[in-house]
Amino acid sequence: MGVETAAAxxxxxxxxxxxxxxxxxxxxxxxxxxxxMMVASSSTYDIARFGSEVFRPSPRQADLxxxxxxxxxxxxxxxxxxxxxxxxxxxVIAYGSCACCGGIFxxxxxxxxxxxxxxxxxxxxxxxxxxxxxxxxxxxLQEKIxxxxxxxxxxVSLPWGNNG
Amino acid sequence: MDSCMAGDLxxxxxxxxxRDIEEFRRETSITVDAGKIREVMTFLKxxxxxxxxxxxxxxxxxxxxxxxxxxxxxxxxxTKFNNKLRIKTTVAEGASLDTVSDIWLAANWMEREVxxxxxxxxxxxxxxxxxxxxxxxxxxxxxxxxxxxxADFDQPLQVCLEEER
Numbered sequence: 001m002g003v004e005t006a007a008a009x010x011x012x013x014x015x016x017x018x019x020x021x022x023x024x025x026x027x028x029x030x031x032x033x034x035x036x037m038m039v040a041s042s043s044t045y046d047i048a049r050f051g052s053e054v055f056r057p058s059p060r061q062a063d064l065x066x067x068x069x070x071x072x073x074x075x076x077x078x079x080x081x082x083x084x085x086x087x088x089x090x091x092v093i094a095y096g097s098c099a100c101c102g103g104i105f106x107x108x109x110x111x112x113x114x115x116x117x118x119x120x121x122x123x124x125x126x127x128x129x130x131x132x133x134x135x136x137x138x139x140x141l142q143e144k145i146x147x148x149x150x151x152x153x154x155x156v157s158l159p160w161g162n163n164g
Numbered sequence: 165m166d167s168c169m170a171g172d173l174x175x176x177x178x179x180x181x182x183r184d185i186e187e188f189r190r191e192t193s194i195t196v197d198a199g200k201i202r203e204v205m206t207f208l209k210x211x212x213x214x215x216x217x218x219x220x221x222x223x224x225x226x227x228x229x230x231x232x233x234x235x236x237x238x239x240x241x242x243t244k245f246n247n248k249l250r251i252k253t254t255v256a257e258g259a260s261l262d263t264v265s266d267i268w269l270a271a272n273w274m275e276r277e278v279x280x281x282x283x284x285x286x287x288x289x290x291x292x293x294x295x296x297x298x299x300x301x302x303x304x305x306x307x308x309x310x311x312x313x314x315a316d317f318d319q320p321l322q323v324c325l326e327e328e329r
Contacts (some may be wrong), residue, residue, distance in 0.1 A: 074296075109297065
């Protein structure tokens, strides 16, 4: 292993470490699962222990989209737009049965799984999942981020598209 | 004035438009001719003995074994006399009905909802477009012959944003 490769690998490790400990979710809830998501930031569950307490009101400042609830077909374009507005690097947790696969709503007006619209990193099943489920999902996501190899994502991403 | 009074007054004023008056548990339902719906509704709202000034709800019903197929139910409330009245009218498939959205502004969105889910056309409605379903949706889901799951609920969904088109 050359010196440069080793340096890039350890730089990647440092960056992964920084990214995984400050995964900021976008303030975004669709249905009842969003209530469980809100509870996860209360003092009892304290999502801040995992560095994810900063729910950003703007997708431009967020790293994580927690799709909490039923995605209707009418909501699908808005959801996709919010995802596209988030800068890289970005991750998605499908929180709850509806976001994972449509849940009990096998009907014409519900998207059968948010992964049809945007890529999903972690699925948290349940109807709704308990806040611990979300915490487990975030820990799983952190493990996934920590294991990201060099070259999978750009080290620096600039909002105007000139990625370093 | 109680709601029985409305039936008597309506029968007096529009003898040919009132089809049926039924009373069930002190609720009065009056079935009227669809062609006269605007005259009847204007009368019910503006007659000072009745004064049904509030449209609580406007709903469609699909009786797919009956002819005419659809029923529209108007739930009226009089804030002056504190009583309620149900007006029903029937619409055949493919036929249309006059709007009451200029009599009660509340009817605007309710009629759009009925149009959205049953496909019943309201004449002279200011903006008769889909209100709940996506604009490109095909079909009228509350009709009895519409499959509960829809035709393509399990097919992959393509979402194309405006700027991607």
